[in-house]
Amino acid sequence: MKLFVKEVVNSIKHIGAIAPSSKYLANNIIRHMDFKESQIILEFGSGNGAITKQILKQMPSSSRLISLEINDPFLKHCKNKFRVYDNFEIYNHSAIDFDLLLKELEIDKVDYLISSLPLAILPKADLDILFKKIPKYLINNGSFVQYQYSLNKYKFLKSVFSSVKLDFTPINLPPAFIYKCS
Template sequence: MFSIEAIKNLRNSGSVVPSSRFLVNKMTRSINGEDHVIVEFGTGNGKITKNILQKKSLRSRLISFELNPTMYEKAQSKLPVDGRFWLVNGSAFSFDQYLEQRQIQKVDQFISSLPLSLLNENDIDNLLAKVKAHLHPQGVFIQYQYSLDKYELLKSHFKEVKLSFTPLNFPPAFVYRCSI
């Protein structure tokens, strides 16, 4: 299902295969027992989302954004949406409006699968400016990419960008851990 929908919408999905468990684990590595606000961009088939839900504390809140209505419906049918997990059929670019409506000021972790290579740099700049404005001072923005083409852009936005590589994924992926 993910692959069919991903192929139909390759411009937005950026991949035809869901993330491997190795990549999923790397993306969620910093989720511990603390009560956090976690925002995910690009739910897709919900593989990362499910892992976040398994690792997060009961009182942590997760808000996950998926643009594609078919992917959203599929994810909604298999993920346990409740008072502390909200799945939003909408663009990650509007995450700030959603947080404002719920009076959430700061986010501890952003976990993003957005296909950065397919987005234009002005849009990424705008999104990252909003991410920084909402990121807790000790928080992290975590993003994966199949190339390094947005590494310099991320470094221009964040004080620190730690880079790691996950060969056991198709395609192999780079993970950025960014802090302010």
């Protein structure tokens, strides 16, 4: 918690949250995932690892979790915290250029893309670039799962994906909406 508070004060523009994700939010997010063997899961913004931890607990060892985090203290924290998982990789890499990293890793598609990005404060140009790419990198029945503290991007996500399902986690600070998009 101490690390999170320090980083919020230093980087509120990139973090977009006032508290770490609760275990209730993390559990609700993974409820929207159907874990199977040999999946590739991409995570935008691992933060302090609350959601990362739940994904790693649930996914089979044959699957692979690739996390992107631009905040150096969070990156180091997660790299250390999850070092025992052979199927976890974390990169200091911007989500906007995730496609370049996937090419470098020789990955064509992912099964799930889990996002903690603060969409509400991202510039529209960045959103447009990002969401032109995301659907192209999901397998046919893959899903993009995003949480937000408001419904202000619901209409936008409906314009990108053919299916957008909503869920709500009241036990989080602040309460959070989960979008499951496919």
